[in-house]
Amino acid sequence: MSDRRPELKRLDENRWQISPVGGMRVPGIIYSSETLMKQMGADESPIQVANVGHLPGIVKYSLAMPDMHWGYGFPIGGVAAFSMDEGVISPGGVGYDINCGCRLMTSRLHIDHIRDHLKTLIMALFQNIPSGVGSRGVLKLSEKEEKKVLAEGSAWAVARGFGTAADIEATEDGGKMPGADPEKVSARALERGRDQLGTLGSGNHFLEIEVVEEIYDEPAAQAFGLELGQVAVMIHSGSRGLGYQVCDDYLARMVKHIGELGVALPDRQLACAYVSSERGKDYLAAMACAANYAWANRQLLMHRTREIFEKTLGMGPKETGMRLFYDICHNIAKIETFPLEGRLVKLCVHRKGATRAFPPGHASVPASYRAVGQPVLIPGDMGTGSYIMAGTQKAYEETFGSTCHGAGRVMSRTQAMKAGRGRSIAREMADKGIIVMASGKGTISEEMPDAYKDLDAVVDVVHKAGISKKVARLRALGCIKG
Amino acid sequence: MKKYRIFDHTADLGIEVRGVSLADLFDNAVSAVADMTADRERVKAQEIRVIRAEGSDREDLWVNFLREVLYAVNGERFLIAECHIKEIDDTHVAAEVRGEPLDPLRHEIKKELKAVTYHQASIKQDAHGLRGRVILDV
Numbered sequence: 001m002s003d004r005r006p007e008l009k010r011l012d013e014n015r016w017q018i019s020p021v022g023g024m025r026v027p028g029i030i031y032s033s034e035t036l037m038k039q040m041g042a043d044e045s046p047i048q049v050a051n052v053g054h055l056p057g058i059v060k061y062s063l064a065m066p067d068m069h070w071g072y073g074f075p076i077g078g079v080a081a082f083s084m085d086e087g088v089i090s091p092g093g094v095g096y097d098i099n100c101g102c103r104l105m106t107s108r109l110h111i112d113h114i115r116d117h118l119k120t121l122i123m124a125l126f127q128n129i130p131s132g133v134g135s136r137g138v139l140k141l142s143e144k145e146e147k148k149v150l151a152e153g154s155a156w157a158v159a160r161g162f163g164t165a166a167d168i169e170a171t172e173d174g175g176k177m178p179g180a181d182p183e184k185v186s187a188r189a190l191e192r193g194r195d196q197l198g199t200l201g202s203g204n205h206f207l208e209i210e211v212v213e214e215i216y217d218e219p220a221a222q223a224f225g226l227e228l229g230q231v232a233v234m235i236h237s238g239s240r241g242l243g244y245q246v247c248d249d250y251l252a253r254m255v256k257h258i259g260e261l262g263v264a265l266p267d268r269q270l271a272c273a274y275v276s277s278e279r280g281k282d283y284l285a286a287m288a289c290a291a292n293y294a295w296a297n298r299q300l301l302m303h304r305t306r307e308i309f310e311k312t313l314g315m316g317p318k319e320t321g322m323r324l325f326y327d328i329c330h331n332i333a334k335i336e337t338f339p340l341e342g343r344l345v346k347l348c349v350h351r352k353g354a355t356r357a358f359p360p361g362h363a364s365v366p367a368s369y370r371a372v373g374q375p376v377l378i379p380g381d382m383g384t385g386s387y388i389m390a391g392t393q394k395a396y397e398e399t400f401g402s403t404c405h406g407a408g409r410v411m412s413r414t415q416a417m418k419a420g421r422g423r424s425i426a427r428e429m430a431d432k433g434i435i436v437m438a439s440g441k442g443t444i445s446e447e448m449p450d451a452y453k454d455l456d457a458v459v460d461v462v463h464k465a466g467i468s469k470k471v472a473r474l475r476a477l478g479c480i481k482g
Numbered sequence: 483m484k485k486y487r488i489f490d491h492t493a494d495l496g497i498e499v500r501g502v503s504l505a506d507l508f509d510n511a512v513s514a515v516a517d518m519t520a521d522r523e524r525v526k527a528q529e530i531r532v533i534r535a536e537g538s539d540r541e542d543l544w545v546n547f548l549r550e551v552l553y554a555v556n557g558e559r560f561l562i563a564e565c566h567i568k569e570i571d572d573t574h575v576a577a578e579v580r581g582e583p584l585d586p587l588r589h590e591i592k593k594e595l596k597a598v599t600y601h602q603a604s605i606k607q608d609a610h611g612l613r614g615r616v617i618l619d620v
Contacts, residue, residue, distance in 0.1 A: 043492055070492040072601030072617055096597045096619045133591040134556065134584075192557050202594045203620060241556060244596045244619075248549060255542065255600060268541075268600035412490040413620065442593075482594075 006050045008037075014465040018046065018062075023264065024053040030064045031399075033461050036453060039410055045075035051266040052080050056274070057087025059340065059347060063399055065354050066461040067408030067453060071095075073269030076353035076409075079402040081338070082275060084346050088261075089280045090272035091254065091287070093350035094333050096247045098287055099294035100205075100238030101329035102377040103171070104388070105302055107309075108321025109231040111211045111477075117313060118209065122435045122478040124308050125207060129301060130199040131482040132439030134241075137198035137300070146194055147182035153292030157299040163324075167299060169366055171327040172356065175295040180288035185242075186249045189286075193242030193293055198300035200237050202440055202482030204447060207305065208234045210385055210474040220390055220471045223372045224325070232474055233309075233322070234386050235301050236379050238331065239294035246290045250283040275348045284333070291332060298327060325388075326366075326375040330355045330405035338400055349400045357391035357403040357468045365391070376468050378459060381407045381452035382444070383434040385475040387459050395467040403468040404459070407452035420445030435478035443481050483610060485510040488518075491617050494599070499614045504540075505567035507605065507612045508547060508575060512565035515551050516581075518593050520561045525589065527563040527580035534576045540605045544614055547575050548598040556595070559584040595620055 008016045008030070016037065018028030028049035030037075045068045052074055053062040059081045068077030073092035082088055114121065130137055141149065149156045154168050154175025168174050182190075200207060212230040215221045239246075254271040257279065265271065273279035306322045313320065333350045340347075358365055358374040365374045373390035380386055384407065395401050411419065425444045429436045438444050463470045489496040497514045501507025516522050533550045537543025554560045562581040569576040584591070596619040605614045 045492075072494065072599035072619065076493055092599075092601075133594040134559070188553065188557055245553075245557070248597050251600070252546065252549065256538070268545075268603070271600070409492050412492050413495060414488060414490055440593075 006046055008046060014461050018050050020053060023266070024050055026053050026058050026061045028053050028062045028064070030068065031461055031465050031467070032066045033457060036066055036457055036461065039453065044070045048073070048075035049078065051270060052078060052093070054266050055080070055082070055088055055090065055270060055272060056261065056263050057083040059083055059087070063402070065402070065404040066458045067353070067404045067406055069408050069410070071352065073267055074350065074352040077404065078352045079350065079354045079400060081347040081349045081400045084275050084335070084348060087275050087348055088272035089275050089283055089333055089348055090270055090350065091247045091251045091283055092269045092271065093352050094247065094287060095331040095352050096244040097238035097331055098243035098246060098290035099329040100331040101294065101298065101327065102379050103235050103298050103302060103327035104325045104377050105233045105305065105322050106225060106325045107231045108319065110229045111231055114231055114313065118478055119435055121209060121309065121312050122437060122480060124312050125305065126437040126480045128308055129207060129304055129480065131201070131480060133202045133482065135199040135201070135482065136195040139197050141194050141197065143190060146190055149197065149296045150182040150185060150289035150292055151180050152176060153295040154299045157296045157303070162303040163299050167324040170324040171295060172329055175299065175327065177288035177291040179285055180292050181285035182289055184282050184286040185246060185289050189242050189245035189249060192245050193240065196240040196242065197293070197297055198304065199240060200301060200482050201240055202443065205237045206382065206479050206481045207301065208479040209477045210234055211477055212472055213385070213475040214473040216470040216472065220372045223369060224375060224388065224471060226388065226472050232325070233305055234377070234379055235298055235305070237298055237301060239290040240297065242293050243290040246286045250286060254279060287333065291329065294329070295327065326377060328355050328377050336401065339397060347400065349402070351402055353405050354402045355405045356401055357389070357395040358401050359391050359393040359396045376403055378404060378455070379406050380455040381449050382447045382479055382481065383429045383432070383436060383476045384449055384455050385473060387455070387470060388472045388474070389459070389462070389468040390471050391468055392466055399467050403462045407455040407458055409451055410453050411451040413446045416446050416448055416451040417442060419450055420448050434476050436481065438481040440482060447481065486514040494617055495620050496615060496617045500611060501614070502611045504612065505570050507614050508570060508577065509565050509567050511548060511614060512551055512562060512577065512579065515548065515555065515595065516562040519555050519591055519595060520589055521592070522563060525561045525563040526582045528582050529580065531560060531579050532576060533579055536574055538573065540572045541603050543573055543575060544605055545598055545600050545603045545616065548616060552595055552598055554579065561589055593620065
């Protein structure tokens, strides 16, 4: 294993290359800017980009987006595609929080409609949406019902009145990943998932009320139904304890058989199985279950949010007009088709802290957005707001249809706690007009804006590199955290 | 010397544990997990559970054991007050942990430790004894 930082060669304004050395099969490519690269300091993520390049069947290069930082195994912000015949699937390349992702709800409400109710809204959301460590939901699922959630995803929630068919249309993959087999999910994972559906979780997960503050691309914004002053809600959550357990179970299983790969891996956390092997297929079937659980979870969180808005504002659904704009996952492996050497090839694409960014005209993009490209949601750190971008043809050809997923940490949680000592981050946010409520005592300090890279700088890189384009920016008004 | 310390990792948390023997090292690692997840003074040592793990080598055993400890806390909501290593070699461990089920009225989970990773997990011998490192996903 190499623990030395690899040599980085600048390719152009927004790309750095790691040339293949030692056991690397392909080069590494990092999308970044000079400032972001400097800020990274001694962060070990470039070593991880190089390590991913060792994996069997990796196609073209090991990629990293500008929000990249030191993860475990894969870097966070990493993208890698593998051949279906000779390539691998790696649970560590997906992450513990399988289908961690974002959904954005837009509305007919203008900021003036809610300005005076903002505090009441945030309080009501905080009181009614279970959040924090090990939080339990209102629903207690039987094992039979839980397996239906795993097989059906968002559709399970909609069939039970928690949403509409339009919500499914606006979710990546229609909120249901094909190939899910609940029998491949362990008893432990099922147990952990039984009472956590409809809960936000802890750490960097949040629910934020935002307002459209700036529009960069008027025709795209129009096609997306966005306008200045419009109120929106961003939800960031994932598959909760069930997803962590699925990753943990399969990672341990793959570590146990690591010798059978016939290849030395630079890090045990990169343990993997051939996509075509039984172990690989089993993981994909279990991972799809966790992905579906996450979609059902975000669907429930969103539905509850809609109800709370209606009740608090004393309005009906027609007046609030709260609809799902789009839902994307940013911790996932997908079987997708890409152009490769003049033909279309099926590949297994890992996005670990990276977002899909499919181009205009792609069949996977909802019909109403198809002329513009897939909506890409880039949440910022607490209280910063978010970007809405659109996928591009260049991303499809160059990054396996992928772009960045957020701001990306620069400070560790302990550094953030130290930096926050003696300060009231909640008060600092309130001074900026942003209401923040959190369940965990240390959460607000750990998640302080200073702990993250500059979101504008990250988004500028992917925009300039052409792997997604800026459509609009949203400002945060209030936020609840776990 | 401190039994363990937290070290920095950009996205997650690392723990570095010290021990005079393998049993001591594993015992102190359980203390680290118990302290990070709950206020241990409020956890009564009223129930006994046995946690077993296997591994292909020391490092593998180290990670697998901590995975089992974390499952007791996260999956079974069993808070740990004390730990006694009953048997240990490089590939097997059996630990007796004492604690009680999480009672939301009396206990608060301080931090969610999602998982134990294999990334840079190590056990090394130095002049002061054994030093084990592990990175937790939080």
